Amino acid sequence: MNKYKKCCLLIAITISVLHVYGQKFSVSFTPAASDENFSGKVLLFLSKESKSPKDQMVGVERFPCFAITVNNIQPGSKILFDDNAVSYPVKLSDIERGEYNAQVVWDKNEGGRSIAESPGNMYNDAITVQLTKHTGAVFNIACNNVIKEKSFAETQFVKELKVPSALLSASYKRPTTINAAILLPKEYYEEPDRKFPVLYWISGYGGDYHNYSGKNDPSMPVDTTPCIRVFLDGNCSLGHCVYANSDNNGPWGDALTQELIPQVEKTYRTDKARLLTGHSSGGWTVLWLQTHYPKVFDACWSSSPDPVDFRNFQQVNLYEDKNIFYAKDSSLRAAGTIAGRFPWITMKNMLQMEHVIYRGEQMHSFDAVFSIKNNDGSPRRLCNELTGEIDPVTVEHWKNYDISLYVRKNWQQLEPDLKEKIRVSVGEQDNFLLNYAVHLFDNEMKKINADFVFAYYPGDHFTVSTPEYKTAGYQFLQQQYNKLKDK
Numbered sequence: 001m002n003k004y005k006k007c008c009l010l011i012a013i014t015i016s017v018l019h020v021y022g023q024k025f026s027v028s029f030t031p032a033a034s035d036e037n038f039s040g041k042v043l044l045f046l047s048k049e050s051k052s053p054k055d056q057m058v059g060v061e062r063f064p065c066f067a068i069t070v071n072n073i074q075p076g077s078k079i080l081f082d083d084n085a086v087s088y089p090v091k092l093s094d095i096e097r098g099e100y101n102a103q104v105v106w107d108k109n110e111g112g113r114s115i116a117e118s119p120g121n122m123y124n125d126a127i128t129v130q131l132t133k134h135t136g137a138v139f140n141i142a143c144n145n146v147i148k149e150k151s152f153a154e155t156q157f158v159k160e161l162k163v164p165s166a167l168l169s170a171s172y173k174r175p176t177t178i179n180a181a182i183l184l185p186k187e188y189y190e191e192p193d194r195k196f197p198v199l200y201w202i203s204g205y206g207g208d209y210h211n212y213s214g215k216n217d218p219s220m221p222v223d224t225t226p227c228i229r230v231f232l233d234g235n236c237s238l239g240h241c242v243y244a245n246s247d248n249n250g251p252w253g254d255a256l257t258q259e260l261i262p263q264v265e266k267t268y269r270t271d272k273a274r275l276l277t278g279h280s281s282g283g284w285t286v287l288w289l290q291t292h293y294p295k296v297f298d299a300c301w302s303s304s305p306d307p308v309d310f311r312n313f314q315q316v317n318l319y320e321d322k323n324i325f326y327a328k329d330s331s332l333r334a335a336g337t338i339a340g341r342f343p344w345i346t347m348k349n350m351l352q353m354e355h356v357i358y359r360g361e362q363m364h365s366f367d368a369v370f371s372i373k374n375n376d377g378s379p380r381r382l383c384n385e386l387t388g389e390i391d392p393v394t395v396e397h398w399k400n401y402d403i404s405l406y407v408r409k410n411w412q413q414l415e416p417d418l419k420e421k422i423r424v425s426v427g428e429q430d431n432f433l434l435n436y437a438v439h440l441f442d443n444e445m446k447k448i449n450a451d452f453v454f455a456y457y458p459g460d461h462f463t464v465s466t467p468e469y470k471t472a473g474y475q476f477l478q479q480q481y482n483k484l485k486d487k
Contacts, residue, residue, distance in 0.1 A: 023093065023137045025081040027104050030144040033122040038073045041107045041358060043115060044081050046100040052126060054103040054116040058361045059335065059350035064088065064095050067356045088356045097133070101126040104141050111176070112147075113235040113360045119149040155216035157184045161230075163263045171250030178260045179233075181212040182268065183219035185226035197273035197481055198264060199227045200297075204280030205240045205362055207233040222275060223471075223478035228268055232256075234285065238379065239365020242285040244292075244401065247373045253289065257296050273484055275477050276300035280461065284308065287403050287422065294417035299480030301423045301473040304430060304461055309404035309440040314347075314433045318395050324351070325388025335363070339460055340429035348388060355385040370398040404441040411448045423453040423476040427464030434461070
């Protein structure tokens with residue numbers, strides 16, 4: 001063997017030994033956290049900045065994270081995070097040296113959206129570790145905390161509604177409820193014989209109806225008409241359900257229309273008028289509901305919706321482009337920008353992080369709604385999360401959720417119940433490039449004379465929501481309500 005080959009062999013052996021003996025995390029959960037054996041995913045979060053690493057925002061923040069799958073682990077038994085763990089951005093032994101805060105979460109996946117906040121999940125208070133050249137170090141973490149179920153404090157004007165869903169319970173094979181915060185107008189008590197329209201108000205990704213717990217502000221009117229607001233957050237274990245029936249999330253649209261809405265109208269004094277509004281993922285939701293249940297809902301105002309035409313899915317043409325990471329000039333595609341221009345989050349970073357943090361996050365939330373279900377019960381991925389290559393089989397199923405395509409193909413049947421009922425507005429500097437798909441949708445609706453209202457404003461995904469912007473949206477809903485009353 002020549003000297004060159006010997007040198008290469010020595011280097012290879014050295015690297016192999018360092019990886020075998022690289023720093024590791026030995027992890028357990030205490031009997032105080034659970035007296036039952038655990039099977040599922042365990043995640044390790046590291047951060048040099050955050051004091052609570054598990055609560056960092058995936059994609060918005062970039063941080064080392066690792067996942068392993070375990071089976072039938074007893075309380076007190078130890079498992080090991082090493083280079084065999086699924087990892088981002090690199091293997092555990094290759095991450096930058098230095099001081100980190102470390103947290104572990106044992107994901108029971110019992111219904112909560114965010115792994116870091118899902119009730120029942122076990123975790124530890126963050127500990128500080130020093131990753132150095134001492135590759136033999138093993139850091140021990142014992143998890144003795146359990147994430148508690150959130151409570152809701154009702155007030156005079158704000159109520160909680162939890163409706164047991166037979167449809168969702170059958171799909172999930174566990175008891176499941178559809179939850180909402182009910183906001184009553186002051187007139188509800190001042191005029192005890194009066195009935196009110198209901199505005200179903202759907203939050204964007206990550207919203208939580210518990211944010212209204214303990215608040216006592218009465219519902220604001222739809223422009224001039226007092227209304228009951230039903231705040232729906234859409235959270236489910238795989239992300240935002242967007243109240244669409246799907247292979248992975250189950251029949252959320254049917255559960256909303258057949259189970260929750262009848263209960264709202266049974267419990268509260270409504271005049272049976274049903275209006276819709278929402279922003280971001282909520283904006284996509286209300287368009288989906290209005291177009292797929294046009295006889296159930298009377299009008300919708302969609303604000304800055306998630307992609308409504310998959311020919312421009314955050315500037316990716318899903319029907320023609322081959323890679324979601326890289327544009328044709330090999331530049332990295334943006335998942336988020338500053339003012340619609342300067343890249344802030346890349347598709348590559350976001351999807352590779354979600355490859356580790358496997359459920360509940362934004363990009364995987366799309367898969368959960370739009371994709372078929374794999375044989376192992378997981379959603380089929382839109383792309384290879386290591387290379388960015390788009391899967392054409394998955395795209396074919398996604399077509400069922402392309403709102404622009406659906407309305408174009410079915411306009412003859414939809415027109416009598418849908419014409420003039422929709423308003424869509426968006427900022428022209430949208431951080432997530434959502435305005436481009438809205439323009440495509442607008443152009444297609446003009447071709448079929450749908451008489452939908454489209455409005456474009458200065459501002460991004462967050463700054464667009466000025467008083468003028470909101471007033472115009474609510475005035476549209478008021479006009480539709482007035483037409484309904486006239487009929």
